[in-house]
Amino acid sequence: MTVRERFREAVEEKVRKALEGMGCDACFEVETPSSGVADIAVPCFPLAKVLRKAPQAIAAELCGMIECDGPVCEVKDVNGYLNFFIDQDVLVRETLQEIVSAKEDYGRHPSKGVKVNVEHTSINPTGPIHVGRARNPIIGDTLSRCLRRCGYEVEAEYYVNDVGKQVVLLTWGVRNLPESDVDGSDRAKNDHRLVPYYRRANQMMEEDENVRAEISSMLQRFETGDQEVIDQVREVTEMMLDGLRETLDSIDVRLDRYTWESQYIADGSARKVVESLKQSPYCGDNDGSAYLELKDFGIHGKNTRFTFTRSDGTTLYTTRDLAYHLDKFRRADRAVDVLGEDQKLGSQQLTAALEILGSEKKPEAMFYSFVSLPEGKMSTRRGTVVYLDDLIDEAVERAYEEVKSRRDDLSEEEMRGIARVIGVGAVRYNIVRVQPEKKMVFRWEDAMNFDGNSAPFLQYSHARACSILRKAGEFTRTADETLLTDEYERRLVSALSLFPEVIRDCGENKRIHMLPSYAHELASAFNQFYAVVPVLNSGDLRDARLTLVDCARVVLKETLDTLGIVAPEGM
């Protein structure tokens, strides 16, 4: 248990006892004031009715009955509130001791023995990732990292859509069009290189009846399980995925597993889902096409019909998705789906269908809104898409110029290395910074922000801490609270002590945008400390201050790591 947790429990216990002393066993709230007037406060207004006294009088009376000890060092009554203060000496000593002994495991919660599958990215393999979709891998990867730190065993997974007209069309194009027939692409990466084939195939299908016939026969063979066509599609999809993986690697998004949609056709599980759903009382038939009536499952309006087979009996995307979710539930205790907001209805229907199938587990969806451009939606047709690869390159390039302008002592290679880490960090940070359900407008200057609330701000604090430690050489670690009494030292320790509960909030409540917010608060506390408190030339206080700097370095590093951002030792 952390000092803060013990503090909170002690406060609750003291207030409970004091209330008992007044002959009252009413419930009360404990809150953290935003303005910093107390570490924890208990508002006495709700007690006024029960005790039939003015809140101010209750607060005063309770205050007189409470004795401070342990982590609770002071209690005051102010305007009907009971304000409690944590003992700074205890906080400093115990927080630093914990970080010094746990090191990079500080804030890592013990294993829960629960497996969580996080499905994210799952972008259709028909083109490169554009910034409109980039929230998905970054949110998914950050959530995976938070959950791991919360003690869950996480498997991050990409569901590869290798079924359907789009991929068949792409496959046809790649297999039948000579290179000379298609436009060139800006990049040699497979995902960019194949797009012109897809575009041309689309065009030809619209213009040429024979092509249309060829493709529709290919599609038919695919859906009846023709292994040759399935393999061809798989091969082309692999090529495309190759390019997507390269992009994901470049921003440190780690996937543990790729699952292919065609698998659920091949192994018959989608078929089983169909058979099983047909037994359900909610099943109906419309010209041979089977559907579920979901009005009893909290789905309103005209959207209550959920179709799961075509009239020729073949399965639909959603049917395969059901088989996929049943599979995920066999492999994990929980399944989280990171989805675009356009999937909301589909996800609701999926959950209802899973319930009908008798699944006891439900997928936990996490939705994000789309990224648009100042001039409106991104559109491939209008050529207004911004590719993630371009954003990364641009951010890295800008970071390079920045590094170059302030460091003339580094080699070209070192500058390039730092620039990459900063550019990529800035991109990731600026995407997770905002709540997923809020819509984002993509602006180059925001996406590559290097000041204030940005990844480079955090990285810079970390680099500064490293720089001090590098110059310090060997020192003896000490968590002697009597040596760390400066206001800025104490504020920094306070920020450090929050890390474990921030991690818990991010993981347990899937509120990952709280992590950037905390990271900024921490880095800011460090920068303030750095500006006013000398470390290397601080005489008797040197070891204690170096210990604090090292602890700050550890927590900054781990915070950045949880955000999937590299913490450079110099920049």
Add this chain to the structure above:
RNA sequence: GGGCGCGUGGCCUAGCCAGGAUAUGGCGGCAGCCUCCUAAGCUGCAAGUCAAGGGUUCGAAUCCCUUCGCGCUCGCCA
């Protein structure tokens, strides 16, 4: 039209789920700070009808209702 989500200083954003004391930060603006550990930093100032209206409450950015604006959605597509 029905459903879901969003609306917080010029711009971006936290807080909303579990209602409480002067609403969190950042960008931009203005004014300062490098004889000292990296100024991608630090300090200060100006800037707010928490979309609008009503309700519940001792108390509402937070809960409820209505309205407005924006996004998504309502395929035998994936």
